[in-house]
Amino acid sequence: METMQPSDSALISRYIAGQEDAFAQLLERHKARVFTTIMLIVRDEDVAEDLLQDTFIKAVHTMKSGRYNEEGKFSSWICRIAHNLAIDCFRREKRSPLLNLDTTSHAFNSLSLAEEGAEAALTREETHARLRELIQELPAAQKEVLIMRHYGDMSFQEIADATGVSINTALGRMRYALINLRKKMAAQPVFYDQNLYPRDAAPVRVQRIAS
Amino acid sequence: MIKTFTHETLLRYVYNELPANEQQAIEQALQHDAELAASCADLLLAQQALNGLRRTPSQRTTDSILQYSRTFLRKE
Numbered sequence: 001m002e003t004m005q006p007s008d009s010a011l012i013s014r015y016i017a018g019q020e021d022a023f024a025q026l027l028e029r030h031k032a033r034v035f036t037t038i039m040l041i042v043r044d045e046d047v048a049e050d051l052l053q054d055t056f057i058k059a060v061h062t063m064k065s066g067r068y069n070e071e072g073k074f075s076s077w078i079c080r081i082a083h084n085l086a087i088d089c090f091r092r093e094k095r096s097p098l099l100n101l102d103t104t105s106h107a108f109n110s111l112s113l114a115e116e117g118a119e120a121a122l123t124r125e126e127t128h129a130r131l132r133e134l135i136q137e138l139p140a141a142q143k144e145v146l147i148m149r150h151y152g153d154m155s156f157q158e159i160a161d162a163t164g165v166s167i168n169t170a171l172g173r174m175r176y177a178l179i180n181l182r183k184k185m186a187a188q189p190v191f192y193d194q195n196l197y198p199r200d201a202a203p204v205r206v207q208r209i210a211s
Numbered sequence: 212m213i214k215t216f217t218h219e220t221l222l223r224y225v226y227n228e229l230p231a232n233e234q235q236a237i238e239q240a241l242q243h244d245a246e247l248a249a250s251c252a253d254l255l256l257a258q259q260a261l262n263g264l265r266r267t268p269s270q271r272t273t274d275s276i277l278q279y280s281r282t283f284l285r286k287e
Contacts, residue, residue: 020277020280020281023277024277027276027277028273031267031268031273032266033265035267036265036266040264048268049269053275053276053279057276057279060276060280060283127263128263128264131261131264135264149226150258150261151261151265155226156226156228168219174222181257182257185257185260
């Protein structure tokens with residue numbers, strides 16, 4: 001039987017009341033999404049680890065000082081902090097760039113070699129590295145919406161509000177981001193090779209991702 | 212009458228942002244409209260590919276954040 005997971009809101013209340021384990025659960029629930037958001041902007045794993053810490057430190061300060069606003073979703077709020085920190089950092093780095101262009105370093109840190117074998121893991125990581133490159137090639141506005149929606153868990157309306165455009169513009173940007181990616185992916189059919197996704201080998205069914 | 216859906220509506224559907232009534236309408240249409248179903252499948256494939264990019268931070272970073280939170284509590 002599936003156990004009910006406490007909502008983010010419940011965890012925040014428990015955390016503010018002094019229960020540290022609630023914060024550990026929040027962190028566990030959101031760290032990959034926030035980290036991926038940062039990684040896709042700064043493209044440097046060490047910098048991304050630092051910015052992830054800065055993001056959650058800001059969250060700790062806000063929540064423990066009683067300034068947390070319960071109105072929005074925690075996931076959107078934390079990703080907005082991460083996004084802003086990453087953009088600031090990216091702009092600083094553009095002025096004095098770090099010479100770290102290796103997007104495939106630490107290639108295996110999230111892969112289970114025992115499960116899928118070294119060769120399959122390498123192919124998968126190479127594919128992901130190429131997809132990351134394709135995302136970097138998107139126009140800035142499209143890339144921003146794609147990251148905020150797909151990894152930041154922000155709704156299209158929240159993205160529209162955060163970026164000062166209409167929801168239709170945000171939707172249009174996402175649409176063109178996916179069209180652009182699809183075109184580039186079609187030119188490199190390995191992206192659609194189902195062998196790369198052995199655990200999802202079932203035919204595509206109409207099943208939306210959980211938001 | 213056949214209802215048509217824009218790509219933007221389909222996009223909101225696959226990201227679970229449509230109100231229940233519109234969601235139901237699109238799900239019915241997907242059963243009969245092959246073109247719409249193909250567009251939906253394309254979006255789901257794109258999502259699947261994007262999901263593959265998710266990365267997790269190191270345990271060291273996670274531990275540092277938790278440690279900071281515990282320390283912050285003691286300082287207050």
